[in-house]
Structure formats: structure tokens, C-alpha cells
Amino acid sequence: DVKVTQSSRYLVKRTGEKVFLECVQDMDHENMFWYRQDPGLGLRLIYFSYDVKMKEKGDIPEGYSVSREKKERFSLILESASTNQTSMYLCASSGSGNTDTQYFGPGTRLTVL
Amino acid sequence: GNSVTQMEGPVTLSEEAFLTINCTYTATGYPSLFWYVQYPGEGLQLLLKATKADDKGSNKGFEATYRKETTSFHLEKGSVQVSDSAVYFCALRPSDGQNFVFGPGTRLSVLP
Numbered sequence: 161d162v163k164v165t166q167s168s169r170y171l172v173k174r175t176g177e178k179v180f181l182e183c184v185q186d187m188d189h190e191n192m193f194w195y196r197q198d199p200g201l202g203l204r205l206i207y208f209s210y211d212v213k214m215k216e217k218g219d220i221p222e223g224y225s226v227s228r229e230k231k232e233r234f235s236l237i238l239e240s241a242s243t244n245q246t247s248m249y250l251c252a253s254s255g256s257g258n259t260d261t262q263y264f265g266p267g268t269r270l271t272v273l
Numbered sequence: 274g275n276s277v278t279q280m281e282g283p284v285t286l287s288e289e290a291f292l293t294i295n296c297t298y299t300a301t302g303y304p305s306l307f308w309y310v311q312y313p314g315e316g317l318q319l320l321l322k323a324t325k326a327d328d329k330g331s332n333k334g335f336e337a338t339y340r341k342e343t344t345s346f347h348l349e350k351g352s353v354q355v356s357d358s359a360v361y362f363c364a365l366r367p368s369d370g371q372n373f374v375f376g377p378g379t380r381l382s383v384l385p
Contacts (some may be wrong), residue, residue: 218372250316258368259324261307261319266315
């Protein structure tokens with residue numbers, strides 16, 4: 161059974177803190193993605209990675225960075241959390257074929273106070 | 274560029290009613306098409322997919338047919354249940370790229 165896991169379901173942080181969101185997939189997928197989801201704005205792509213140590217900016221990369229040191233793990237980093245980064249964060253992975261499905265983790269609900 | 278348009282809802286139906294959620298897309302070539310479902314507080318789950326024209330994806334009573342001539346992938350179910358209440362996302366994966374493109378999602382509420 162395919163599986164994408166995220167380190168926390170709920171997280172509460174203070175403004176200015178450094179925040180790490182971890183994502184692990186067990187499907188040997190090449191591609192991994194970080195999205196944020198906000199009411200009325202749908203899914204917005206933050207960053208994605210096609211391979212280990214590779215990263216590409218998505219639509220809204222400002223205020224975020226990522227790390228992919230191992231194929232199965234993709235981390236999202238908020239260098240200095242701000243209240244406007246309060247959101248649901250979704251990690252996903254997929255194979256590299258153009259018919260391959262994207263699989264999602266359960267999401268992390270982050271609140272920045 | 275690539276895009277997905279779907280009715281945003283909310284859609285409210287009575288149990289056992291017929292469901293249609295419209296989805297149209299813009300893409301070059303032959304994208305793969307997907308429907309995902311998101312239950313409250315959860316991530317997105319694949320509901321069904323179709324990878325070429327005239328393919329029909331189906332799962333849990335839901336169906337959608339890849340219509341190249343109308344660039345559509347409408348989701349249908351003959352008789353909805355309260356447990357189908359969720360947000361439904363139409364998505365495409367371009368034939369020439371890596372990144373998925375998602376529609377805005379349609380919230381469905383089914384009343385007993």
C-alpha cells in the first residue's frame with residue numbers, strides 16, 4: 161500500500177521561529193511536492209523536487225526553503241515563521257511517468273501565533 | 274498554459290440523488306486526468322483516473338470519461354450517500370511536464 165507520511169498532523173509555532181515540516185514516502189518516487197491549501201485559494205505549489213538534492217520553485221516559494229538529502233524524504237523549512245503562513249501543508253509524491261498518480265500525505269495544520 | 278476549471282459549489286444534494294461535477298481542462302497534447310477527494314481534515318486521495326481519450330475511470334460508484342473533443346472529465350455518481358460529503362478536485366498531469374494542475378475543488382454536502 162502506497163504511503164506518504166508527514167511528521168505532524170497539528171503544529172503550533174510562534175512568530176519568528178524556524179519550522180521544519182518533514183515528509184517521507186515509501187514508494188521510491190522520484191518526484192516530491194509541497195503545497196499549501198487555504199480556503200478559497202485551492203492548492204498552491206510551494207516547491208518540488210525531481211531528484212535527490214534537486215529543487216525547483218513552485219508558485220509561492222517566498223518565505224520557504226526545502227531540502228532533499230535522501231530520495232524518500234522532502235523537508236519544508238520556514239526560516240522565520242509569520243502569521244500569514246498559518247495554513248494546511250500537504251506533501252505529495254509521484255513517479256516520473258506522465259500517467260503516474262500523485263499521492264498525498266495526511267497534511268499538517270500549522271498555526272503561527 | 275495548462276489549466277483546470279470546475280464548478281466551485283458548494284453542491285448540496287439529498288441522499289440517493291444523482292451527482293454531476295463538471296470539469297474542463299486546457300492542455301497541449303494528451304494529459305492524464307484525475308479526480309481526487311478530500312475528507313475533512315485529511316489529505317487528498319485518488320478517486321479515479323484516465324490516461325487517454327475515451328477512457329473511463331471508475332471507483333466506489335463514481336465514474337468519469339476522458340472526452341478529448343470537449344476537453345472534459347465530468348464526475349458522476351448515480352446515487353450519493355452522506356459519506357460522500359467531501360471536497361472533490363479535478364486535476365491533470367501534462368504529457369510534456371511533471372507538475373500536476375488542480376482545479377479549485379468542489380465542496381459536496383449530502384443530506385440524509
